Amino acid sequence: MRTYLLSTVLFLFSTFSFAQSPITVQGQVVDATTQELLTGANVYPLSDWQRGTSTDSEGTFTLEAAIGDTLMVTFIGYEAQLVPATEGELSVKLTANVQNMEAVTVEASSLVAEEFSIKKIEQLEIYMNPNAKADPLLAVNSLPAATTLDESASVSLRGSSPAQTGIFLNDVPIYDAVRFAQLNGIGTFSIFNTALIKQLQVFPSNPPLEFGNTSAGLISLQTIDQIPERASVDAAISPANVGIYASLPTSSASAVSLFSNYQPSGILQTMNSSALQDLKYFHTLDFGAHYFHQLNEKTSLKVFNYAVSEGYRFASRHPSGDDTFRQQKWRNFTTANLRTQYEHSLLTLNGGFSISDMNFSVGNLDIDTQNQDMYFSANYTRFWDAWTLKTGFTYDDRQANFAGQTPVFDYARAAHHPVDSFEAHIQVRVPEGYVYSKYQPSQRWTFGLGLRKNVPINDQPNYLSYQFNTHYQLAKYQTLTFSAGRYHQQVIPQEESAASFYRSDQLSLDYQYQRKGKTLSLAVFYKDTQADRVMEQTYGAEAATDIRWSPKLRMQLSYTYLNATVQEGETTVSSPYDLNYFVRGSFTYQISPQWSLSSMFIHRQGTFFQPATDRFWNPNLEVYAPTYAPANQALRLPDYNVIDLSISRVWPLSEKLSAVAFGNINNVLNHRNVRRINYNQDYSQTFNELFAQRTFYAGVILQWQ
Numbered sequence: 001m002r003t004y005l006l007s008t009v010l011f012l013f014s015t016f017s018f019a020q021s022p023i024t025v026q027g028q029v030v031d032a033t034t035q036e037l038l039t040g041a042n043v044y045p046l047s048d049w050q051r052g053t054s055t056d057s058e059g060t061f062t063l064e065a066a067i068g069d070t071l072m073v074t075f076i077g078y079e080a081q082l083v084p085a086t087e088g089e090l091s092v093k094l095t096a097n098v099q100n101m102e103a104v105t106v107e108a109s110s111l112v113a114e115e116f117s118i119k120k121i122e123q124l125e126i127y128m129n130p131n132a133k134a135d136p137l138l139a140v141n142s143l144p145a146a147t148t149l150d151e152s153a154s155v156s157l158r159g160s161s162p163a164q165t166g167i168f169l170n171d172v173p174i175y176d177a178v179r180f181a182q183l184n185g186i187g188t189f190s191i192f193n194t195a196l197i198k199q200l201q202v203f204p205s206n207p208p209l210e211f212g213n214t215s216a217g218l219i220s221l222q223t224i225d226q227i228p229e230r231a232s233v234d235a236a237i238s239p240a241n242v243g244i245y246a247s248l249p250t251s252s253a254s255a256v257s258l259f260s261n262y263q264p265s266g267i268l269q270t271m272n273s274s275a276l277q278d279l280k281y282f283h284t285l286d287f288g289a290h291y292f293h294q295l296n297e298k299t300s301l302k303v304f305n306y307a308v309s310e311g312y313r314f315a316s317r318h319p320s321g322d323d324t325f326r327q328q329k330w331r332n333f334t335t336a337n338l339r340t341q342y343e344h345s346l347l348t349l350n351g352g353f354s355i356s357d358m359n360f361s362v363g364n365l366d367i368d369t370q371n372q373d374m375y376f377s378a379n380y381t382r383f384w385d386a387w388t389l390k391t392g393f394t395y396d397d398r399q400a401n402f403a404g405q406t407p408v409f410d411y412a413r414a415a416h417h418p419v420d421s422f423e424a425h426i427q428v429r430v431p432e433g434y435v436y437s438k439y440q441p442s443q444r445w446t447f448g449l450g451l452r453k454n455v456p457i458n459d460q461p462n463y464l465s466y467q468f469n470t471h472y473q474l475a476k477y478q479t480l481t482f483s484a485g486r487y488h489q490q491v492i493p494q495e496e497s498a499a500s501f502y503r504s505d506q507l508s509l510d511y512q513y514q515r516k517g518k519t520l521s522l523a524v525f526y527k528d529t530q531a532d533r534v535m536e537q538t539y540g541a542e543a544a545t546d547i548r549w550s551p552k553l554r555m556q557l558s559y560t561y562l563n564a565t566v567q568e569g570e571t572t573v574s575s576p577y578d579l580n581y582f583v584r585g586s587f588t589y590q591i592s593p594q595w596s597l598s599s600m601f602i603h604r605q606g607t608f609f610q611p612a613t614d615r616f617w618n619p620n621l622e623v624y625a626p627t628y629a630p631a632n633q634a635l636r637l638p639d640y641n642v643i644d645l646s647i648s649r650v651w652p653l654s655e656k657l658s659a660v661a662f663g664n665i666n667n668v669l670n671h672r673n674v675r676r677i678n679y680n681q682d683y684s685q686t687f688n689e690l691f692a693q694r695t696f697y698a699g700v701i702l703q704w705q
Helices: 112-116 123-128 136-140 266-271
Strands: 022-031 042-045 060-066 070-074 081-084 088-094 119-122 166-169 197-203 218-223 232-238 241-251 254-264 279-294 299-316 323-341 345-362 365-383 387-407 419-439 445-454 464-475 478-490 501-515 518-531 534-548 553-568 571-574 579-589 595-604 612-618 623-628 640-652 657-666 674-679 686-690 695-704
Touching: 042 060, 070 088, 081 088, 112 197, 112 419, 112 445, 112 464, 112 478, 119 123, 119 136, 123 136, 123 197, 136 197, 136 218, 266 695
Parallel strands: 022 088, 166 218
Antiparallel strands: 022 060, 042 070, 070 081, 119 197, 197 218, 232 241, 232 695, 241 254, 254 279, 279 299, 299 323, 323 345, 345 365, 365 387, 387 419, 419 445, 445 464, 464 478, 478 501, 501 518, 518 534, 534 553, 553 571, 553 579, 579 595, 595 640, 612 623, 640 657, 657 695, 674 686
16 A cells, blocks of 8 residues: 555454463564564464564564463564473564475575665554555655655655665666656655555665666665465545555466556545645555566566556645636656576566656646656676676666746746747757676675776767775774765756756765663765855764664664755855754654554754845836845755644454554644745745644454455
């Protein structure tokens, strides 16, 4: 499901009293091969399956069972195991389930630079993160490295524009990865269905050069590559969403997953009429299909297709006249991945194709855009005992057609005011070759070195990207990661003032201490980015902690500091990401095996705006034209503060059917967070346009297995 598919995490909790005296059983569940802790494994006594529980983030569980009872331990993708219920500590090792394959090849990760990622997020972590609302990109936005300044799934990492963040699905770049997206990329949720996501890795600085055409952070998502033992169906019903997700094996070596969601606005608007008074209407209808086929013991194929149609309308206010902003959009994209693994090498072929059509209008602004993106990469990886070498070629072809009309004067935006008509075609072709090498001389040290060179065509810049990484195991629970490099990116500008080419020099140093139930991370970083003729310079620091105080209570807290400036010519001003403080945190409390309560908060400094200092009357247009303060005299908006609250309850209805009910209150204290300053008709008075006010949401999810 798109938003609230929590049933794979909160699965079959319930308690009843035993007929005989119970004993307390404690234990830990791990992968038998890798010793990886298995979070969310199901554990229940055979005498009464409703007394089950699931493992926490450390793979541990505690439950009561009858003397002489037997426990069933299950986890998706692993063979179930029966263990006797005894007092004391149990160690349960589950074996990965591989269906009907005569030989099993140990799969190597296609991502060579994975040791240099700052955060790896598994599917269950997305579901369990109260900030994520079960959305992969919102999960990234809850990290300390995320510096997103709006309430959207567009991800800013360490003070860089979301346009610089590379997002790759199965090694294919995905542009415009948000729903309800406007031209500037602002959107509510991502287009990714978490039920399909195996894991994602986040590189907030220094994106690995085995990926191309990205100049700031990078998010790599991988879909599932397992064949389920049996079919399962999930259904979600809520005020703004009716959806279904089904996963089933199609043969002993293949599986397909299908999902669809319909999202109307009527009920949600009625529930939150005052908070959503500017929202006139929205709708979304989407469909996705994911196919995985293990062709033989060495070769596998993944194909994913996604289509969405969406539209919305909301009130837009401007001193020259109020109107309704309207947007309609549809898009379809397909990714395909062929992977062949040999004894000491790996060959991958990746392809993607995306088309979209969008219209948006307000006042005298009316623009149509059609986009077409094509991508192909061929990659070869060779493994030695201590060395790994990856090389390949990528080709990224992006085309955009723009047509419509824009205001001649920015201050005259009513429907009757003068306009300029335009029509444009922009194409960006980025052929690149790369080589990336990783050397691990010992268990403590890992080094990485990458080069990526473009083939300049159509008078494009000629550049060479390079990077160096090192990962050091300071002690058993401590790691240090250092990265440095120069990166380049060619993009299609989405606004007149937007950049089309980025060059970024970056340094970052990340420290992490991780022990049972406790994580501490610290980071310092520097970025020097040239975006066409504009120079951006950012110094920053992060501190974060994640503590599990008890099996029931978990707390996360982070602080980010950014010193960010923008220089154009001789003028240097503060960047929108110049923030002395950006604090976020969350608390999760497991009230009982059935009830879970979560709260999250954000407190950050307000961004800058240029106030209107004077105005004059234009008699020809019959509107006032404002004069704004210079950029170096910009003022700050008030601090942004928000607290959200969510609660969920699980009902196991039978051995194969469970239900999860959930409720959310966003912006519990109804804080009036200012999005921007607006003016009345003659610019003599100001009023605040706000971010989302207090809203209520609830729903239920059913899961059949």
